[in-house]
Amino acid sequence: MEWNDSFMQLFRNAVERYHERPQTSIDRFFLPEELKILSDMGYQPAEMHAYVQEYAVKGDPSPSTILLIAAARRSFFLTQQRGISGNARPVRAIDLPPDTDDFQEIPYLPRIISKAAAKLFGTLDPSIMYYDEKDRHFLREHGNIHPADFLYLTWQAHGDKQKLVSAVLNAIRTASQQQTPPAPQSTHPAAAPAPAIQREFNLE
Numbered sequence: 001m002e003w004n005d006s007f008m009q010l011f012r013n014a015v016e017r018y019h020e021r022p023q024t025s026i027d028r029f030f031l032p033e034e035l036k037i038l039s040d041m042g043y044q045p046a047e048m049h050a051y052v053q054e055y056a057v058k059g060d061p062s063p064s065t066i067l068l069i070a071a072a073r074r075s076f077f078l079t080q081q082r083g084i085s086g087n088a089r090p091v092r093a094i095d096l097p098p099d100t101d102d103f104q105e106i107p108y109l110p111r112i113i114s115k116a117a118a119k120l121f122g123t124l125d126p127s128i129m130y131y132d133e134k135d136r137h138f139l140r141e142h143g144n145i146h147p148a149d150f151l152y153l154t155w156q157a158h159g160d161k162q163k164l165v166s167a168v169l170n171a172i173r174t175a176s177q178q179q180t181p182p183a184p185q186s187t188h189p190a191a192a193p194a195p196a197i198q199r200e201f202n203l204e
Contacts, residue, residue: 003041007070010034011063014052022056041070042077042085046126054129061131061147068148069119069131076120076155090125091118099134104165108138113164116154143171 001009014030026049030038038048051066061069077083097110112135118124131139131147139145145153145168157163 003037003074004067004071006037007041007067008063010037010048011052011055011066014048015056018052018056022053040083041074042081042083042122043070043073044122044126047124047129050126050129054132060136065131065147068146069151072148072151072155073119073122076151077122080120080155081122085122088121088123091115091123091128092125093128096128103161106142106165106168108134109165109168110161112138112150113154113161116151117159120151120155142168143173143175145171 010030014034017024017029026046029049030045035045038045051061051069055061055063055066077085091114096114099108099111101107101110103109103113115124115128115130115135119130124130130151135147139147139150153164153167157167
């Protein structure tokens with residue numbers, strides 16, 4: 001079974017288990033074989049439990065979104081960290097920028113950047129969920145960026161916040177263009193057809 005199939009099976013079983021026994025403590029929630037799957041992809045049990053609980057209670061994020069977020073973390077873990085988590089100090093809520101902090105007049109951006117970086121490195125405290133309600137609101141309102149895409153953008157930016165600002169602004173412009181009704185096309189034979197708008201994250 002491919003890792004993504006194993007992950008999805010784990011997630012489905014965990015959601016069902018949560019509905020049956022929501023009060024089960026995290027250290028007793030996952031089965032030994034499930035803990036092995038999570039460990040092999042650089043995930044902490046409490047980190048996974050947060051997504052299970054969020055979906056079981058609120059129905060959001062979707063299972064496919066949770067899978068794509070996990071894929072970004074797994075890719076970083078295996079390629080950049082060579083499958084070794086290390087013993088770095090967890091990034092706690094007190095270490096994150098306040099919700100109200102802004103970068104180039106984009107509120108909340110410093111906080112979600114810090115969360116995304118910690119998510120990639122596997123150092124985000126398990127009590128903090130990447131792509132919680134506030135993260136979802138920010139990404140949807142700023143170009144409807146997918147949370148997994150934002151993780152990859154953070155990875156590619158290598159700590160350069162200006163690159164992430166550019167990516168967010170580009171996503172906002174693209175989303176705005178896609179929502180704008182197209183102008184009537186000219187019937188003049190020499191008029192060229194309008195090019196299709198394609199979404200692209202440009203970090204240059």
